[in-house]
Amino acid sequence: MKSYGQYCGLARSLDTVGDRWNLLIVRQLLIGPARYGDLRAGLPGLATNLLADRLRDLETAGVVRRQVADAGSAVAYALTPWGSELREPVEALIRWATPLMVEGPGDDRFDPAWLHVALPALLRDRPRSRRTVTLGLDVDGALLRLRVGRAGIEVETGDGDSDSDGGDGGRTVDATLRTSAHLLLGLAAGALTIADAQAWGAVDIEGDTDAVHRVLGG
Incomplete structure (x- = not known):
């Protein structure tokens, strides 16, 4: 080198x-x-x-x-x-790049696995409720699960079916959010609100809408 x-x-x-x-x-x-x-x-x-x-x-x-x-x-x-220990500077660069992401992906490739790093980086400084909120994410057909609580932020591969009966070993979700990677990153970065995305018909929420607002605001 x-x-x-x-x-x-x-x-x-x-x-x-x-x-x-x-x-x-x-x-x-x-x-x-x-x-x-x-x-x-x-x-x-x-x-x-x-x-x-x-x-x-x-x-x-x-x-x-x-x-x-x-x-x-x-x-x-x-x-x-x-x-x-590179997680901190990597996450800082992801947050710094928010203005560069506004124009959308264009011809660039995208892998939903990258959200495992991007979402915790973008949501890190958001206020969190005491109760852990779990969202199912359907991002351009890729299924993920986002868990946000006092203990931290976790992203894992998983289905996005909403279910409030407490089954599945506590792995059920409060709500399912269906949208594109571009819109999800914008929501996580605070560059747009859920209300804006819904007005454009660019997001669909199934389940507890308040849970989505507690995680993503707007």
């Missing part, structure tokens, strides 16, 4: 993670440990040889480590404890 040759925290940080694709690899590993093939799938446009080079550099720097995957002897990549 090339160095800026400057005794400055920012310069040395960029020496380590500033190369093209490095922070996007970190984004993928903030979602969770991943095998090499999973990283390739989550990083469209990244050549396999360049991914191997970047992983090797990050491992040498102490940002990434290899471990045994859950399924057996296969290798998975994970962030080290020090590497995991």
